[in-house]
Amino acid sequence: MSDHLLLGKYDLYWANFFGLMFLTAIEVAAVGSEFNDRTTLFILVTIAIPKFIMIAAIFMHLWGDKDSKILTLTALFPAFFIIVMVLFIGLTHPEATTGLPEWCRPGYYNL
Amino acid sequence: MSGDYHDDDHAHPSAFGPHDWDHGAPHNSWSPIIMAVGIGIFLYTFASVYSWGERVDSSAIPLVFLGLLIIFTGLIIWWRQDYTFDGSYEPKSTGAPFRNIEIRKVAMWVFLMSEMMVFTSLFSTYMRYRFGIASCENVWASGSWIVNSQTVSTGEAVNCFEPASTLIASSMWHIAPGAINTFALIISSFTIVQALRWAKKPFGSVDEEIRRKRVYRYLGSTWILAIIFLILKMTEWFIGFYVPEIGFLNIEEHDIVSLVDEGYTIHANHYHPHHGWEDTAIADYWTQAKIAENGDLYSAYLANMESLGPSYVTTDAVMLADIRVSTSTFYVTTGTHGAHVFIGIIGLTYMTWKAWMGKYTPQNAVSIEYFGLYWHFVDLVWVLVFPFFYLY
Numbered sequence: 390m391s392d393h394l395l396l397g398k399y400d401l402y403w404a405n406f407f408g409l410m411f412l413t414a415i416e417v418a419a420v421g422s423e424f425n426d427r428t429t430l431f432i433l434v435t436i437a438i439p440k441f442i443m444i445a446a447i448f449m450h451l452w453g454d455k456d457s458k459i460l461t462l463t464a465l466f467p468a469f470f471i472i473v474m475v476l477f478i479g480l481t482h483p484e485a486t487t488g489l490p491e492w493c494r495p496g497y498y499n500l
Numbered sequence: 501m502s503g504d505y506h507d508d509d510h511a512h513p514s515a516f517g518p519h520d521w522d523h524g525a526p527h528n529s530w531s532p533i534i535m536a537v538g539i540g541i542f543l544y545t546f547a548s549v550y551s552w553g554e555r556v557d558s559s560a561i562p563l564v565f566l567g568l569l570i571i572f573t574g575l576i577i578w579w580r581q582d583y584t585f586d587g588s589y590e591p592k593s594t595g596a597p598f599r600n601i602e603i604r605k606v607a608m609w610v611f612l613m614s615e616m617m618v619f620t621s622l623f624s625t626y627m628r629y630r631f632g633i634a635s636c637e638n639v640w641a642s643g644s645w646i647v648n649s650q651t652v653s654t655g656e657a658v659n660c661f662e663p664a665s666t667l668i669a670s671s672m673w674h675i676a677p678g679a680i681n682t683f684a685l686i687i688s689s690f691t692i693v694q695a696l697r698w699a700k701k702p703f704g705s706v707d708e709e710i711r712r713k714r715v716y717r718y719l720g721s722t723w724i725l726a727i728i729f730l731i732l733k734m735t736e737w738f739i740g741f742y743v744p745e746i747g748f749l750n751i752e753e754h755d756i757v758s759l760v761d762e763g764y765t766i767h768a769n770h771y772h773p774h775h776g777w778e779d780t781a782i783a784d785y786w787t788q789a790k791i792a793e794n795g796d797l798y799s800a801y802l803a804n805m806e807s808l809g810p811s812y813v814t815t816d817a818v819m820l821a822d823i824r825v826s827t828s829t830f831y832v833t834t835g836t837h838g839a840h841v842f843i844g845i846i847g848l849t850y851m852t853w854k855a856w857m858g859k860y861t862p863q864n865a866v867s868i869e870y871f872g873l874y875w876h877f878v879d880l881v882w883v884l885v886f887p888f889f890y891l892y
Binding site: 402 | 605609613616617621659697873887
């Protein structure tokens, strides 16, 4: 990304910036449009993923730099670990949330 | 890199700064240790002063300020040492897997990795609770709270999940602070990238005075946007705002009530479900169509009403909810993010001043890059917080 150009003529940072603004506008408009829950969630996830990638890849230089690959793996390692933990431990225990013991519910320690 | 010092060199850098960067990287700054001690004192004493938002022990307040003073002292030492950094010494990692990458850059990414761990924990907690606990809306619509007598008249609450979006996404005015904040953070990510770009322009390719102005203006803009973010956050949480009558848009004069004033607090174990549920419980839900669908529940409801008498009709139509899990996940996650913005403001304050003094050059512009990584990460987290905590 040494020349910061997209398709040889557009400034990469400006293009990324306008793209993010546009996607955010769609996001807010989608909620204002009062779709049902599933549709809203689908739209929000569909928009959040490219926004996330655009910021990480272009603003944080995780794309195109010589050290991008190892730094991306560094950043993703804990996320991978926790997601696996949630999916395979949290979600397979049906009472993980409703059957919480009193000592791990809000208010128990009077804090 | 102590080996870089010459035998006849007696100008050892001070542990309290400023450094003598021409003689290699100093290893003896006390700043991190001092700040760690200060943060420890601050957090420990601050936690004992407040409990559930109420002040319970005023005697620890002097120690809170002592902690802040120590943190500030550590910051001043750090900034004094950084201020003279001219980029002449930027050590690189020698070991796998980060060989030949700048050590400070690797350190920043490892730090961000730990940050990622914090936020993914918060997100996974939210996700698990959100999908694991029945939403208040569904509990209310099911009518089970009437059968179980979980109403204002009995004082018994339903344990259910009430997402903040129920309040925030109820109108465009409620969404406005969060939406403006989203745009503010995206713009600030862009401004800090531009500050880096201008700071990195090679000598001779740009007038130095223009470089100085561009860098401090872009960093200053980032600072202002971060301040706006926190002001709007406070408005949304605690203050609320007034919407005047706008005739041509057919908008009537009204107040946007803050989340706290709505009763959406971390100790809301007897939460009055939001305004939509109270006065419509009978008129809206218990319509003839719903009676046909839920005959048994409606019979139970009528029986309950008869036994309690007409004076209970109103209060029996109001469900009580224990929403402490939902509010805790919301405030802890968005609050942790807000704390990161606040820390960013502290860093930006110094960096803007340094830029104002014309101290950023292509050699030491990497400092902006490393701070920028942190700032983009804060933006990145918000990209996920906003849709899943504010909109959905």
